[in-house]
Amino acid sequence: MNSLSVGPPARSPHAGAGPIPRPQAVAGDLVALRRRLHRIPEVGLHLPLTQAAILDELAGLPLEISTGKGLSSITAVLRGAGAGPTVLLRADMDGLPVAELAPVAFASTNGAMHACGHDLHLAALVGALRILSDRRSAFDGTVVAMFQPGEEGHDGARAMLDEGVLAAAGRPVASYGIHVFSHLDSGVFSCRAGVMMGSILNLELRFRGRGGHAARPADARNPILAASLAVQAVQGWVTQSSSPSDPVVATVGAFLAGDAPNVIPDDAILRLSIRAVTSERAGQVEEGVVGVARSVAAGYGIEVDVDRGVHLPPTRSDAAESERVRRVVTALFGADRFRELARPEMIAEDFSYVLDETGGAFVFVGAGGATPDRESNHSPRAEFDDGPLLDAARMLAALAESRLADG
Structure with missing residues (x-):
């Protein structure tokens, strides 16, 4: 990976003061970021516009940032107050070769589409990094953010593993990722122990x-x-x-x-x-x-x-980490916002490679709109509610802090 910048972990006057009183003020306008990304989808491993947009959003945060050699990946390292374990958070970056037909004002016009919601994943991870940066004196250890191209059949996760993402700041003790679904009720989080995806x-x-x-x-x-x-x-x-x-x-x-x-x-x-x-x-x-x-x-x-x-391979969540997801979601938003996934989805994910290496959990996030006839992911008419973005960012940040606290 190519090193871009190294910023020392300066102390925040707000960090360590317990729950963030105004998370929106810290995380910023994630809806605007998501819609900016939605307009510029790119397909495959080489995503220069998307990479540039994310680097712009990360500028000014106390991160050690490196980019991929063979793909447009970004690895961002955030160090806490002291020594401790490493936790990885991941978001996929690529769109699909689908001409968008969704009736939204920010629709793509370049022949590709974020029809699987990766634009929401990116915005949520940026938000989580902003929250964690504000709280970095409250935890010991390190958070690695993995911004990954090429999830849609281009083996991007394997490419980032080959380029050393797991060695960016010490081998992670757990990894976490999210996936939004346009057919699930908005704002509901789901996980299960064992196989999540096929x-x-x-x-x-x-x-x-x-x-x-x-x-x-x-x-x-x-x-x-x-x-x-x-x-x-x-x-x-x-x-x-x-x-x-x-x-x-x-x-x-x-x-x-x-x-x-x-x-x-x-x-x-x-x-x-x-x-x-x-x-x-x-x-x-x-x-x-x-x-x-x-x-x-x-x-x-x-x-x-x-x-x-x-x-x-199938995407698996560890039993202990699935339980952690339930606890974190319940503590943040209430028990009614978590639903245990009844059975595996036959959708596949190359984040499975990362989970097989480090353990961790994958979390489904409902992003379905208010209409009863919801188009599924990968449909040219799929619409995703970006209302849950801040909550997804808060959950990712809380998962990282919770696991780091375990030592």
């Missing part, structure tokens, strides 16, 4: 046929036909091979084939994701899906090549 395995299946004239299909081998039948066969096989106690999801997200109505192409491509509660189960489902696709294709004289993509 394992994901991405596949690309290339059906290799033989091109020809659309008027003479007998002289060709149409990969579109075989791929179409494989889509249905795969979905049917998954339905028959899973149970509610062992949930499995396989979704075809892309079907690429052909350029003209009168031409049979040589190839057709399916891109799909497989999701399960364990990495082992995802691997078993991969074998079944590939076997079904090849069996269908073989009946039409077509071969299938397999390109295996990202394979993420």
Whole structure:
């Protein structure tokens, strides 16, 4: 990582005085920051506009800041009053290649979209750093803020691990992250011990046929036909091979084939994701899906090549840290603001790599609007309520202080 600046941990006259009386005054206008970020979404590992915006927001805080070499990451280190353990807080930075259709005044117009709410994650982590900076004489130890690009299928967490984020200030004893959801009630926090989010395995299946004239299909081998039948066969096989106690999801997200109505192409491509509660189960489902696709294709004289993509482990929260989340949320906002997650979500997260290394917890934050017909994350019409931003920042700061107090 490239070092930008080193600021000594100056003492704050307000730190150590107990709960912050006016957290908004410390954290600033997080809604304005979130909407600024929402207008400039970037995709992948290289996010220069987003990185510059976050660095601008962190300027003036007593942080040791470094940036990534192979990606637009930011690592910010905040040191407390004395020696102690290290805790990591993380926010993902990237958007999705989705053209925004949400009817909001601050919508993106560049063809990408923060359709998964990462703009809220960024604003909440900036707010948490401001709160902790104001209170740094009240705790011993160190907080590392991990601003991570490339969560949406680009292996950004692994890249930051490879560049040494866990060695920025001593190995963390715990890590914490949040994820907002547009379909959950606004302002509600959820966690559970064990698996929070599933394992994901991405596949690309290339059906290799033989091109020809659309008027003479007998002289060709149409990969579109075989791929179409494989889509249905795969979905049917998954339905028959899973149970509610062992949930499995396989979704075809892309079907690429052909350029003209009168031409049979040589190839057709399916891109799909497989999701399960364990990495082992995802691997078993991969074998079944590939076997079904090849069996269908073989009946039409077509071969299938397999390109295996990202394979993420499940995202797990430690039992003790899940309980810490419940205690912190209840103390800050009341018991009605915490709901234990009943079952794992089959959405995946590369923060799982970090949690597997350090332990910790992942927290869901409801950001659904007032309308009953809420679009889900990744929809071009998804809307996120930014009302819970300050509370999310306060929770992250409180989690860090609570864990540091344990020594």
